[in-house]
Amino acid sequence: MTSSSNSPQPADARARLLELAQERGVSLAGLSEMIGRNASYLQQFIRKGSPRKLEEGDRRKLAQFFAISERELGGAKENSLSQPSRGKWIEVPRLAIGAAAGAGAMVGDERPVDSFRFSQAWLREQGLVNAQLSAIRVQGDSMVPLLHDGDEILVDRAQRTLRDGIHVVRIGDALMVKRLAASGRGQATLLSENAAYPPIAVALGELDIIGRVVWKSGRL
Numbered sequence: 001m002t003s004s005s006n007s008p009q010p011a012d013a014r015a016r017l018l019e020l021a022q023e024r025g026v027s028l029a030g031l032s033e034m035i036g037r038n039a040s041y042l043q044q045f046i047r048k049g050s051p052r053k054l055e056e057g058d059r060r061k062l063a064q065f066f067a068i069s070e071r072e073l074g075g076a077k078e079n080s081l082s083q084p085s086r087g088k089w090i091e092v093p094r095l096a097i098g099a100a101a102g103a104g105a106m107v108g109d110e111r112p113v114d115s116f117r118f119s120q121a122w123l124r125e126q127g128l129v130n131a132q133l134s135a136i137r138v139q140g141d142s143m144v145p146l147l148h149d150g151d152e153i154l155v156d157r158a159q160r161t162l163r164d165g166i167h168v169v170r171i172g173d174a175l176m177v178k179r180l181a182a183s184g185r186g187q188a189t190l191l192s193e194n195a196a197y198p199p200i201a202v203a204l205g206e207l208d209i210i211g212r213v214v215w216k217s218g219r220l
Helices: 010-024 028-034 041-048 056-066 120-125
Strands: 089-100 112-119 133-139 152-156 165-171 174-184 187-191 200-203 208-217
Touching (some): 028 041, 028 112, 089 152, 089 174
Antiparallel strands (some): 089 112
């Protein structure tokens, strides 16, 4: 009897890891650094098949980050009694960037520095079970009183169409969190909650919608 019935083939594990990274909007370099490897480690694993399979410790960290079974990344079939809570939580990557509630922060390194854990039940209640979530920090005061400097926001990268609501957007090298409104004639308007900041008109061709803000947290 071979071990193929107990674990996926290496190519399947590489494809699954790439799929997970793309779904969450995190870079392979950032994931490599998160597990204590050099920035090109997972890129080489996926593109060149080197190493042939993930080491157990690396696989465990990645599986915990994505809230999946290690089996999906090439591990052996797990005893269902050994992981009773596996799959009930989702680890949302917290990125090393900030979105300016103001004139616009320069885009930083979009690698995960750590993560927030949310229950699948709560995400389901919020209608976010299929969302592609990332957490980033708000910088500035243009969205006061809705968002404050230092607040953490959840951004659903699956919601990138032009629609009214609070979004994280990129214009050139600047990242902003603003209320987005369609203006017609190929334009959109970025609105602040703070009346001290005037509306910003921008051509759709210059606007990259990163995702819709779906939740916030902050200090009292």
